[in-house]
Every structure is written in C-alpha cells, then in structure tokens.
Amino acid sequence: xxxxFGKRLKEIREERGISQIKLASAIGVSKxxxxxxxxxxxxxxxxxxxxxxxxxxxxxxxxxxxTEY
Numbered sequence: 001x002x003x004x005f006g007k008r009l010k011e012i013r014e015e016r017g018i019s020q021i022k023l024a025s026a027i028g029v030s031k032x033x034x035x036x037x038x039x040x041x042x043x044x045x046x047x048x049x050x051x052x053x054x055x056x057x058x059x060x061x062x063x064x065x066x067t068e069y
Contacts, residue, residue, distance in 0.1 A: 028051075
C-alpha cells in the first residue's frame with residue numbers, strides 16, 4: 001500500500017497551516033495518532049475518517065485515494 005491517505009492528510013493539513021496538535025485536538029485524538037496516520041503506520045476508524053473529511057471539507061473518497069478531487 002502506498003499510503004495515499006497519509007500523504008493526502010499531511011498535504012491538506014500543511015496547506016492549511018494546521019499543526020498535528022491542532023488537528024488532533026479538533027477531532028479528539030492524540031497528536032501521536034495523527035502522526036501514525038500520516039506515516040502509514042495506522043489507519044483511522046470510520047468515525048475518525050468522517051471527522052477528518054468534515055473538518056477539512058473533503059470527501060472520504062478523496063482522503064482515501066479513491067478520487068482525485
């Protein structure tokens with residue numbers, strides 16, 4: 001697996017100037033979890049994926065690498 005989710009999450013987060021700590025706090029997880037996601041060492045639960053998609057205003061399909069938009 002090429003960690004499309006982690007790459008997209010990091011890209012979106014950095015484009016918007018949001019730290020891992022701020023993102024973690026906003027969705028109720030630890031900074032370590034965000035780091036693990038971005039590095040492809042863990043995958044988010046469905047409920048966390050929904051929170052991330054809502055937080056960034058992106059589709060789950062985009063975050064998961066199923067679409068380009």
